[in-house]
Amino acid sequence: MANLAELKGLKVYFYDQRDKRFIRAVEDMEFEVEEGSIMGLVGESGCGKTITARSLMGLIDSYPGLIGGKFYFRPRPEDTLELVRNIRRGVSREKTHSRDVQYGSGSQKKPYKKDGMFDLFYGIEEFVTFKKKPFTIIKDTEKWLRRMDRIMENIRGKNIAIVFQNPGLSLNPYIPVGLQFEKTLRRFNPGLKREEIRSRMLELFNSVKLYPGQKIIGMYPPSLSVGMAQRVVIAIAISSSPKLLIADEPTTGLDTSNRIRIIDLLLSLVNEKALTMIFISHNIGLVGSVADSITVMYAGYAVERGSNSVVIMSKKGPNHPYTEALLEVMPEESEIMAGRRLKVIEGNVPGNKIEIKGCPFMPRCRYARGKLAKLCENEKPELYEVEPEHFIRCFLFRE
Numbered sequence: 001m002a003n004l005a006e007l008k009g010l011k012v013y014f015y016d017q018r019d020k021r022f023i024r025a026v027e028d029m030e031f032e033v034e035e036g037s038i039m040g041l042v043g044e045s046g047c048g049k050t051i052t053a054r055s056l057m058g059l060i061d062s063y064p065g066l067i068g069g070k071f072y073f074r075p076r077p078e079d080t081l082e083l084v085r086n087i088r089r090g091v092s093r094e095k096t097h098s099r100d101v102q103y104g105s106g107s108q109k110k111p112y113k114k115d116g117m118f119d120l121f122y123g124i125e126e127f128v129t130f131k132k133k134p135f136t137i138i139k140d141t142e143k144w145l146r147r148m149d150r151i152m153e154n155i156r157g158k159n160i161a162i163v164f165q166n167p168g169l170s171l172n173p174y175i176p177v178g179l180q181f182e183k184t185l186r187r188f189n190p191g192l193k194r195e196e197i198r199s200r201m202l203e204l205f206n207s208v209k210l211y212p213g214q215k216i217i218g219m220y221p222p223s224l225s226v227g228m229a230q231r232v233v234i235a236i237a238i239s240s241s242p243k244l245l246i247a248d249e250p251t252t253g254l255d256t257s258n259r260i261r262i263i264d265l266l267l268s269l270v271n272e273k274a275l276t277m278i279f280i281s282h283n284i285g286l287v288g289s290v291a292d293s294i295t296v297m298y299a300g301y302a303v304e305r306g307s308n309s310v311v312i313m314s315k316k317g318p319n320h321p322y323t324e325a326l327l328e329v330m331p332e333e334s335e336i337m338a339g340r341r342l343k344v345i346e347g348n349v350p351g352n353k354i355e356i357k358g359c360p361f362m363p364r365c366r367y368a369r370g371k372l373a374k375l376c377e378n379e380k381p382e383l384y385e386v387e388p389e390h391f392i393r394c395f396l397f398r399e
């Protein structure tokens with residue numbers, strides 16, 4: 001199957017007004033997601049998973065000091081024309097006709113296109129310019145946000161939907177569930193009659209196994225259990241039949257039985273509705289049990305990516321030293337149930353200064369010794385292809 005989405009070189013920095021400095025949230029992040037598959041995104045808390053997910057939909061809640069990279073996405077055929085129009089609008093003519101940009105073959109006239117996908121971040125650098133020496137950022141944030149909103153018009157919610165970690169935060173506690181649901185349904189189907197909306201809601205509650213739908217429609221979010229609220233959020237997310245569903249830690253805060261049920265639900269929706277999913281979790285065991293391919297993130301970087309069979313399931317490796325450490329500290333379900341203290345990876349995560357000199361994992365890496373340590377300390381490794389379609393960002397795997 002062809003890829004539905006490809007992310008390349010994503011970087012997101014925030015500007016800290018108080019300390020007058022930039023904070024690195026994401027740096028050189030990349031992934032590929034094959035259409036119809038589940039891509040698992042894993043890494044410890046704070047490594048940039050949520051910011052990556054939010055960036056894909058132009059949903060950064062605080063103005064970034066900088067956002068850059070390319071995000072290629074294949075929209076639904078009926079939304080393609082409109083998307084291309086929105087991508088081209090507002091970007092200078094020279095850029096759209098630039099012949100010196102290297103992209104997929106035959107697409108020089110359309111540098112925002114690659115293998116039938118379109119770069120949703122195209123033109124970002126027109127509004128946000130990054131100069132390294134001396135470090136300056138020229139930005140026109142308002143224009144950038146307006147541009148992102150325009151490009152995302154037919155994408156957000158309709159082509160890409162997201163389910164967040166805390167369903168309580170996604171629902172307005174003062175508005176009945178049915179009314180909130182109706183708003184989303186009307187946004188993409190303005191012509192629907194009241195009765196049609198109602199039966200569509202009941203049908204969707206059925207798909208997420210939430211009963212009795214009639215009653216749920218009139219309930220206020222605080223009277224739902226966390227598991228029920230997450231099902232409502234999932235029902236709303238899939239209501240416009242998106243191509244890509246991003247589930248960001250969808251089971252955090254749920255007890256074991258609810259966690260298993262929500263995972264089963266997501267897996268059955270992927271099958272029944274031919275969805276593609278990005279499943280995000282800090283738990284490598286959980287990601288390994290659901291995903292077809294894996295991207296491991298550390299300190300804002302993609303440090304390893306490949307199929308599940310080579311990254312997690314193969315016990316023999318090769319793996320990035322960070323993935324190896326994650327697998328070593330992975331708790332058994334029985335340990336979690338018994339409330340035992342969980343193992344953690346030793347050492348400290350690098351600070352969020354924008355410049356890291358060497359490998360971001362260096363302070364915690366057991367392999368960085370002797371001659372290699374010098375290299376790790378001073379140079380940044382790239383993602384090296386260690387076997388077909390398996391990439392690791394570590395000098396141990398450089399030819």
Ligand SMILES: Nc1ncnc2c1ncn2[C@@H]1O[C@H](COP(=O)(O)OP(=O)(O)O)[C@@H](O)[C@H]1O
Binds near residue numbers: 014046050051
């Ligand atoms: N609005 C913001 N302003 C400044 N820094 C932020 C903001 N949101 C997130 N960050 C920082 O970005 C980094 C990545 O955060 P996040 O994507 O939420 O991590 P994860 O989802 O992997 O736990 C963290 O260091 C976090 O403190």
Ligand code: SF4
Binds near residue numbers: 363372
């Ligand atoms: S590049 Fe060096 S420090 Fe980084 S993970 Fe590899 S061995 Fe460890």
Ligand SMILES: [Mg+2]
Binds near residue numbers: 049050051248249
């Ligand atoms: Mg998160």
